[in-house]
Amino acid sequence: MNYxxxxxxxxxxxxxxxxxxxxxxxxxxITAISLGIIIMLIAVATGAGLQYKIxxxxxxxxxxxxxxxxxxxxxxxxxxxxxxxxxxxxxxKEVEGIKNVQVFANKGGxxxxxxxxxxxxxxxVSTDYDWSFFQEYITAGKIPNFKQxxxxxxxxxxxxVNRLQLKLGDTILATxxxxxxxxxxxxxxxxxxxxxxxxxxxxxxxxxIGDLRxxxxxxxWTENQVGGFEVILDNFDNIEAKGEEIYSAISGTxxxxxxxxxxxNVFDWIKLFDNNIWFIIGIMILVAGxxxxxxxxxxxxxxxxxxGILKALGSTNTSIxxxxxxxxxxxxxxxxxxxxxxxxxLIFIQHxxxxxxxxxETYYVSTMPVHISLNYIILLNVGTLIMCFLMLILPSFIITxxxxxxxxxxx
Numbered sequence: 001m002n003y004x005x006x007x008x009x010x011x012x013x014x015x016x017x018x019x020x021x022x023x024x025x026x027x028x029x030i031t032a033i034s035l036g037i038i039i040m041l042i043a044v045a046t047g048a049g050l051q052y053k054i055x056x057x058x059x060x061x062x063x064x065x066x067x068x069x070x071x072x073x074x075x076x077x078x079x080x081x082x083x084x085x086x087x088x089x090x091x092x093k094e095v096e097g098i099k100n101v102q103v104f105a106n107k108g109g110x111x112x113x114x115x116x117x118x119x120x121x122x123x124x125v126s127t128d129y130d131w132s133f134f135q136e137y138i139t140a141g142k143i144p145n146f147k148q149x150x151x152x153x154x155x156x157x158x159x160x161v162n163r164l165q166l167k168l169g170d171t172i173l174a175t176x177x178x179x180x181x182x183x184x185x186x187x188x189x190x191x192x193x194x195x196x197x198x199x200x201x202x203x204x205x206x207x208x209i210g211d212l213r214x215x216x217x218x219x220x221w222t223e224n225q226v227g228g229f230e231v232i233l234d235n236f237d238n239i240e241a242k243g244e245e246i247y248s249a250i251s252g253t254x255x256x257x258x259x260x261x262x263x264x265n266v267f268d269w270i271k272l273f274d275n276n277i278w279f280i281i282g283i284m285i286l287v288a289g290x291x292x293x294x295x296x297x298x299x300x301x302x303x304x305x306x307x308g309i310l311k312a313l314g315s316t317n318t319s320i321x322x323x324x325x326x327x328x329x330x331x332x333x334x335x336x337x338x339x340x341x342x343x344x345x346l347i348f349i350q351h352x353x354x355x356x357x358x359x360x361e362t363y364y365v366s367t368m369p370v371h372i373s374l375n376y377i378i379l380l381n382v383g384t385l386i387m388c389f390l391m392l393i394l395p396s397f398i399i400t401x402x403x404x405x406x407x408x409x410x411x
Contacts, residue, residue: 033335
């Protein structure tokens, strides 16, 4: 029989305990624990959600790793072609963890109407393209069909459509920059068969998706000439290691760049979320721990006579300390329980109803994304419980200073 736990349960269940002087202080401590876990859950869910959403959107537009010619400059326009017939295409057998390899080519141009114009990057793709990303963000129409002969169908963003006052099914005139093989600009007409809205303003305002064969014709390329290859990985967490493996496996005339290498500022920015999250977690645990220390000291001082009696009956300081640490652990668990209920409810409400909106120009997303996993929940709760418990051990030594001869006579 664990008599320390038995006594702790009797104290918790007692009416005197619930109506004692310490009751409001205990409620404040429980509230502090609850608020702490709520804020920590929200911080982790929103921080991870932003990180995952931004990187997934960038990978959706650019792939995880791009294989391009070494002579290609840092612009988004494919100026130097690559032979499509490579050992790693269409299946990259030398490197594991690769989901898809897809060809692409970019061409800079201008979309024109009678009253306005917009600069765009025409991204040409082929039948091997993974459309899973764009299917999530299609707001009207369909994905262009590239399985037949060369098509004029294109996918355009809601941002560009709104700026040019277009709609689904409209025909748009595009003027493309001159190439090395042609001194004159090229004019083409395309039909808008699909409209997407990813919320990633940097790409939405300029990206038009169409047939790779159109870009090849504009650049005077053959059917075996492409701008590069996009490699889609199974797991983003391995992107840097896989990028090095891919670079080692390809020809010396080609270069492999991860999206982290291509957009270092964006990824450095989202890494700062981790520092913010750890700072919030540290502050919340400290505040919760201080409140629990206050509650524990009040509980001990309120039961000085009981402590004296237990010592007189032969209980050791360690046993009595266990009684109050069990009591404090119950309060922590109670706070964690309500904090998890409220915190997870708020997270799920944001996930399904998208209540909090963001400026896509600043955050690359239009609504606050949230991501939470069971591992995060367990680590936060266990970590909070352990840290608060450890912070209570030192204050509990005040029990050793209580002498039975002085405490019992006031009973």
